[in-house]
Amino acid sequence: MSTLKNKIAIVTGGGAGFGEGIARLFVKEGAKVLIADLDLERAKLVASSLGEAALPIQCDVSNGLDVQKTVDACVEHFGPPQIIVNNAGTTHRNQPMLDVDEATFDRVFNVNVKSIFHMAKAVVPLLIKQGHGTIINIGSTAGLRPRPGLTWYNASKGAVNLLSKSMAAELGPHGIRVNAICPVMGATGLIEQFLGTADTPEARARITAGIPLGRMSTPHDVAQAALYLASDAAAFITGVELPVDGGRTI
Numbered sequence: 001m002s003t004l005k006n007k008i009a010i011v012t013g014g015g016a017g018f019g020e021g022i023a024r025l026f027v028k029e030g031a032k033v034l035i036a037d038l039d040l041e042r043a044k045l046v047a048s049s050l051g052e053a054a055l056p057i058q059c060d061v062s063n064g065l066d067v068q069k070t071v072d073a074c075v076e077h078f079g080p081p082q083i084i085v086n087n088a089g090t091t092h093r094n095q096p097m098l099d100v101d102e103a104t105f106d107r108v109f110n111v112n113v114k115s116i117f118h119m120a121k122a123v124v125p126l127l128i129k130q131g132h133g134t135i136i137n138i139g140s141t142a143g144l145r146p147r148p149g150l151t152w153y154n155a156s157k158g159a160v161n162l163l164s165k166s167m168a169a170e171l172g173p174h175g176i177r178v179n180a181i182c183p184v185m186g187a188t189g190l191i192e193q194f195l196g197t198a199d200t201p202e203a204r205a206r207i208t209a210g211i212p213l214g215r216m217s218t219p220h221d222v223a224q225a226a227l228y229l230a231s232d233a234a235a236f237i238t239g240v241e242l243p244v245d246g247g248r249t250i
Contacts (some may be wrong), residue, residue, distance in 0.1 A: 010034045010036070036057050112156040
């Protein structure tokens with residue numbers, strides 16, 4: 001039996017990287033998935049390869065109206081969602097903390113943190129009405145064991161990790177589970193920003209040297225964790241910060 005049969009999910013940032021991996025696995029496991037991404041063409045490309053079980057939509061997660069339209073589109077096309085994956089994120093280039101300008105700081109917090117505020121406003125009333133649901137926020141090991149040069153990004157992911165636990169405590173009585181997945185760095189479109197240099201084998205080696213299992217995370221790794229947290233197998237799991245990090249945070 002498919003793990004997510006008859007489930008409806010929204011995945012933000014679903015056009016590439018971790019979000020694409022999650023969307024693909026969720027559809028494979030029986031879910032219908034709304035793929036929201038700032039880049040509509042990437043969302044369309046992923047959705048077209050998944051057939052009628054996927055719907056692409058353009059969404060700037062830092063914009064409350066965009067997020068509400070995304071949730072409304074899901075309800076209209078598939079029905080009310082039971083699974084929300086707040087995956088869309090961004091960073092600033094690895095650099096001294098005082099070199100990051102205010103506009104970049106605001107963008108990082110608007111995309112990584114305020115987006116979850118917008119999504120909660122739009123979707124939690126639906127989940128409360130249903131009496132169940134699960135929200136998965138993609139945090140980061142950066143919010144657990146930060147690296148120098150990414151101070152403001154680290155802070156944003158620390159906020160994501162903590163707000164996930166606070167949401168879990170507040171929404172638990174409504175039957176809503178909230179968890180955070182905390183990946184270590186992966187080879188996504190943001191890798192050169194995280195590295196602060198060109199993406200070379202030498203640069204990657206500096207990162208993997210601090211990971212006991214000796215490699216970066218992959219969309220498959222994160223998607224498998226999301227599948228578990230979204231499934232009925234995790235029915236009694238809420239408020240966790242799940243590192244998907246090869247041991248980085250040990």
